[in-house]
Amino acid sequence: MHKFLLQVLPIASVILACHAVDSYRASAETNAVEVSSKQTLASMNYDREAKLLLPPDRSDRHATNRTSIEPETDLATTPRVEIPEAASGDSMAQVTSVSQLSDVQPTDWAFQALQSLVERYGCIAGYPDSTYRGSRALTRYEFAAGLNACLDRINELIATASADTVKQEDADTLQKLQTEFAAELSALRGRVDALEAATAELEANQFSTTTKLSALVWANVTGAFADGDVQFESVDLFPPAAFGGVVARRGGRDAVTGRPVVQELTDDPEITFSDLIWLNFDTSFNGRDSLKVRLVAGNADSPANQFTSAGLYNTYGVPFFDQTAGIQGLGNDVVIHELYYSFPVGDNLEIAFGPRINWYRLFDYNAFTFILTGANSFNSNGGTLVNAIDRGSGAVITWKPSKQLQLTAGYIGENTEFLSSTIAPGFNTSSDPRFGLFGGTYTATAELTYSPSQNFNLRLLYNRTRIQAIGGVIGGATGEPIYGIADNGGSAVFDPVTGLVADGGLDAGLADTYGVNFDWLLTPGIGFFGRYTYAKTNLVPGDGEIEAQAMQAGVAFPDLGKEGALLTISYVRPFAILDGRDFLVAGGGNGGVQYEFEANYYFPLTDNIALVPAFYLIANPNNFSDNPTIYVGNLRAQFSF
The missing domain is CATH 2.40.160.10 (Porin)
Known part of the structure; x- marks a missing residue:
């Protein structure tokens, strides 16, 4: 899987933009409401009216640099985090954990967990035989892009199918992955917000006399x-x-x-x-x-x-x-x-x-x-x-x-x-x-x-x-x-x-x-x-x-x-x-x-x-x-x- 992601997702924010915009539009069309990560992922008793499993910070499409929705954290009090240079292109921001600088190895549980979700739910289209192969590590932002794609895919399944489509253990796994990669997901979300704003500006002024x-x-x-x-x-x-x-x-x-x-x-x-x-x-x-x-x-x-x-x-x-x-x-x-x-x-x-x-x-x-x-x-x-x-x-x-x-x-x-x-x-x-x-x-x-x-x-x-x-x-x-x-x-x-x-x-x-x-x-x-x-x-x-x-x-x-x-x-x-x-x-x-x-x-x-x-x-x-x-x-x- 990581070889494919390295080939297809070298610019993680661009790929995230495509999935994020589609998910946002889908959520708007179904009049869905946002729920916290714990409510959505920790149990399968998710909101039956919303029928959505949301990636980080879909509550405000105009907000930038928000963190993911942490367990038992209210949206109104969600703290902001700085975006590392690798994601934003700005000057290097301070990081608080060595893990934030570490690549995701094929032997890591996160890599294997996401690979299992991808193969089970078809989150990402891969090689012609529908497999994912490779032996090289992914950066945390490349990995976060793949994780976001899975969140979007599972949201889609929940919105269009019965509740037993997504297993409880998979929901727990997604919750853990979302928590561990909250900063990366939030950083990419910020870039998507900026891209959406730029796109809206282009659409509004796509032609001049x-x-x-x-x-x-x-x-x-x-x-x-x-x-x-x-x-x-x-x-x-x-x-x-x-x-x-x-x-x-x-x-x-x-x-x-x-x-x-x-x-x-x-x-x-x-x-x-x-x-x-x-x-x-x-x-x-x-x-x-x-x-x-x-x-x-x-x-x-x-x-x-x-x-x-x-x-x-x-x-x-x-x-x-x-x-x-x-x-x-x-x-x-x-x-x-x-x-x-x-x-x-x-x-x-x-x-x-x-x-x-x-x-x-x-x-x-x-x-x-x-x-x-x-x-x-x-x-x-x-x-x-x-x-x-x-x-x-x-x-x-x-x-x-x-x-x-x-x-x-x-x-x-x-x-x-x-x-x-x-x-x-x-x-x-x-x-x-x-x-x-x-x-x-x-x-x-x-x-x-x-x-x-x-x-x-x-x-x-x-x-x-x-x-x-x-x-x-x-x-x-x-x-x-x-x-x-x-x-x-x-x-x-x-x-x-x-x-x-x-x-x-x-x-x-x-x-x-x-x-x-x-x-x-x-x-x-x-x-x-x-x-x-x-x-x-x-x-x-x-x-x-x-x-x-x-x-x-x-x-x-x-x-x-x-x-x-x-x-x-x-x-x-x-x-x-x-x-x-x-x-x-x-x-x-x-x-x-x-x-x-x-x-x-x-x-x-x-x-x-x-x-x-x-x-x-x-x-x-x-x-x-x-x-x-x-x-x-x-x-x-x-x-x-």
Whole structure:
């Protein structure tokens, strides 16, 4: 036995803590009362109500350094003893007996008595054959730890069984052992009290409010060129200064033909080198909730934007991180990208709410189009038609009833960092009293995710959107599922003399969008992914209607060339018009269907630095079947810390 105790109980106080805390809790749960050692051990006429055989000093869990309950000694008059250094770690206290310094030998009666109790009552689990072996002495504190374990075990037997479970002679033996080792038991009890107090303090203050800061920094080199002159639908060859001096083109109709005004870009844009920075502040108040704040700044305007029709800014061939982040033309201004609070309700439900929720953080996720590592152009990282709002005010509820199913639903009113109501009333409607949370542009979304395994995810999405008209037209930055600009079919007429576009005659658009999205890791080295979206937009007032579809199909090669790397190759149709082309002032083209091939290779150099080359081929750009092909190349350096 002593060999086992030497192995298992070298730190006697720690072991005693485990037994002592359990015994204390058991005694509290049974409403037991304390009795003296003589009453408990000297005879078997123990208290039938308490049904407990108590180790020393269980009467006051907050008291320290008490002695054991001596025979015929009242608790109120129990004297204190000093704790020897071996037990407490403090300076050596005075001892009054040589026996207090003696080890317990295998030949001592105490050793043999405790061994007999252990084997009879199973106080301590020993070797696999339930025996205790060895030939080395135990210190008195190691021995006291074993004795305390036996006291706990016999208390348990008495509390749960009949009185004859514990024999009279064993009770007498325990009484003698408890008396002889009273000082050691008391000393260890003091250490347990201190440990309990420390544990209670930790439990009461187990979490303090903490904010974690992380950052992502990107440097982008981007170039774009075409095989010839590119047609695009816009009244502006170069955008007006009122929109920041960047490519925020306007759509309009020719006053004579009523057809959309078409321009041509004859010169390729220059190569650009730009930056984007995200600062993420993640605060938790109780360890399970999260207050997320993201500040961003950037100065990019991708060269590919020079080729786009009105309403298609930051769409095809534009890497997601090749952007300004804030209002175009105000490069490197710091803006709030995200601000929301989330918390769990039980084990399966989570609620997020705030003035600026990132819709794409909570919906339409795909493992192989994740913006940091996967296919990450604006047309690839999310469904092109699914949502008119990137970020906004509202709430999202996520319910996960099982490992295989997740249901996410939310309502968000548009409130986006790259738009401003000072540019045009109708942007950022949720914070504008003229429109409010329920009167401007908003989206209500429900998504069901089915994951039969860790390697396959299928998502079904429905979106109901109201799109606020600006200048009588809808589309552009808050126009999905419209890719381009739409009016009532003829009112948005351009006056070349004044440079103004007449009101397009619309108040709003009401859209229903249905999407399916999957990712499938077939083997560790190859995966497949795809999306399909169908959308119908009703133009208000009137009975105008635009139907469109979008699709994406791709293949992914995880860990290609290096662990953590990812190569994705995909085919994308961002906006194929099925019906209602006549309502489009821009984006309809001449009836062609734009399609794209994209390749993206994420290559981590270290845990914090990655290089990401990407290539984009855009055929039939702007839905003109006779437009030349556009090629876009991007090299991104990504730093995370």
